[in-house]
Amino acid sequence: MMDQPSMRELVEAVRDFIEQRVMAELRGHTAFHARVAANALSIVARELSSGGPSVEAERARLKGLLGHDGTLIDLNRELCVRIREGKIGLETKGFAEHLTITTRDKVGIDQPSYSGLKRLLADGG
């Protein structure tokens, strides 16, 4: 077991340093890229704190759709092949729900304030 601070706390400390100290000293394009860098660290912090449980749930749903277990990447690749071949589609039970939940969880990490996510959640997604 690693000591404190946690990974998430370390990442957040670097992000806050960029936002609160570094950006004030920068101008133009470099200042813009510093903001982009801080936002990227926010993605990392969110993924570190919420990635685990939703990844397991995604795998369980994929297992249900495909009928067997595997690694997350392999299961997603197989799902793609089956969609392309027309063997799994929007008429398949649980498929639309799987895409909706998986995407909701992804955008929640990547861009929680995105307008499309707000709409999905407002519609009970």
Added chain:
Amino acid sequence: MIDFLPALEHALRRVLPQLHSIEAMNRLSGGASQETWSFDAVCEGGVIPLILRRSPGGQPRVTGETSTSVPLETEAVAIEASRAAGVKAPRVRHVLKEDDGIGQGYVMDRLRGETIARKILRDKEFDAVRPRLARQCGEILARIHAVTVTPELRALLPVVDGPTQLRRYRDIYDLYNYPHPVFEMALKWLEPRMAGAKRQTLVHGDFRHGNLLISPDGVEAALDWELVHIGDPLEDIGWICTNSWRFGVQEKVVGGFGDLPDLLAGYREAGGAQVSEEEARTWIVYGSLKWGIMCMSMYQGFVRDHSVERAAIGRRSSETEVDLINLIIRGKI
């Protein structure tokens, strides 16, 4: 000192015999292969504000993996053909010739207006005009799509209809070899809906914020004709309505400033075809899918150059996935 200034003055004297001098030369944007400059032509009797778009000599425009850019000279031909058909676009004053010695490109009028979405959608000075913009966009698109495609234009422009576009993006997506079940679902959904393309017209190809010059009086011009082609006119209607170009104002379907029925009414009144919301939805789905795959291509660029900006845009493909779910599964434009 800008090294090509004397050559530019010499070239411009062909079309502006009263030219005294070039002032206020200012680089606006561009990478290694393409530049945009703003400058004033000081002439007897007044100052003409101008823009130069050029590729420096010997460096043809670098085209992206996902695009079908035309050469700058072709851009100029398409702009002039569109202007002749009543489209608002900057007047092209001079297409650079080889013996001008400044590379490829053209000089056009510099019009007043704003292209930054954030200002157009939020600044008070645009409050009054904002509700009229969707209709104006519809009118401009109708005129672009009515441009007579002469044999000369047809020889210059790529023909990229719906099924061809879809195949191209499928190929690019396949090349990146990373699974996106939502993109697979969208590709499958689009295939039958895009089969048998109905109409082929001139298509602007990138009609969205950033390329629309807007003043408090309305849309002043359609800019950046780099992706002009022959294709399905619905492509332009779908692209301006893609959520990625609404900049957070999702309920205003057209560019975050207007409503789809207004756009379609303006389109119809200016001589465009009757377009249903369902047809528009199909092409909005295409717009989201296209931008999503372009985000994937940013990751490919990041692998090469480690740009933090490209890395961040790579993670934005999930935004287009949530849009595709709202559009396809929830049926919401």
